[in-house]
Amino acid sequence: MCVIAAIAAIALPMVLPVARIPGPATLFAGRTPQGVYLQVVAHPDDDLLFMSPDLLRLLARGARSVTVYLTAGESVAGMRDDRAPIGYAGDRQRGIRAAYAWVTGARDLWRRRMTTLGRLPVEVDTLTDLPRVQLVFVGLPDGGDPRADGGRGALTRLWADPAGRTCVHAFLYRGACLSHGDVLDMLRALMRTFRPTVLRVLDPSPPPVGSDHPDHVAAARFAMEAAPPGVEVIPYRGYTIGPLPANLEPAEREIKRKVFAIYRQHDYRAGPGHRYDTWLERMYRRWPGGVPARDPGSSR
Secondary structure: OOOOOOOEEEOOOOOOOOOOOOOOHHOOOOOOOEEEEEEEOOOOOOHHHOOOOOOOOOHHHOEEEEEEEEEOOOOOOOOOOOOOHHHHHHHHHHHHHHHHHHOOOOOOEEEEEEEEEEEEEEEEEEOOOOOOEEEEEEEEEEOOOOOOOOOOOHHHHHHHHHOOOEEEOOOOOOOOOOOOOHHHHHHHHHHHHHOOOEEEEEEOOOOOOOOOOOOHHHHHHHHHOOOOOOOEEEEEEEEOOOOOOOOOOOOHHHHHHHHHHHOOOOOOOEEEEEEEEHHHHHOOOOOOOOOOOOHHHHHH
């Protein structure tokens, strides 16, 4: 088995009480979705901003869900202010845990353990009251971090070098210098472990109008390359939804705003602003009619 060892397990104290306001379970009532839903994103908050309310609906209805965050999301924390970048990455994790717990109606209590997938040590967090909900933090460098090996764009550079000449040390859980193949091996081991039936990613081939975060694109391409045959793949548009019409119903927007507000309490860089309002009012799948037979972003 590729999952080698669990080396730590702790329960986290509840950061926020479960809010006593109408929650997602009321809005998204329905049958429990069958199968295993795996989300692979670049940063803690990509799932809340660009895959929701689809993701929130799944969680509220009791789906088996695993969300993977490839980068630590540290960006430039500690370079332009006195924030410790590792501390900021931990804050973002706490925000995500609190948001997921609220959506499910559970307490913000998690079992955390370290394990190894391929050559990568990763953190796997399991919601104590609802073990069907898990989060995986891989901790590679954020694309905006110039402190990574080789500077900015670590994940993009790894994707662009399938021959493996480029290697980058993880920002969190440091170990061996990791290559394109190491990231793929980790994702393939993860998919063998969790056996997803549906894979959700961000846009692997953004349209020429507007621009998306390079980390979003690289994370999607890695995930799609690692996906086994038969997995349904659903890509979502990222930053490029900005110019598109707001398409969420008022109740969906309200729930999405509440969930992101819980996360935002832990992310000092996610301040108020028009750009967040834009993303909280929209959600678009990249290819509503289905994924092309061969994605143009594939390295194959």
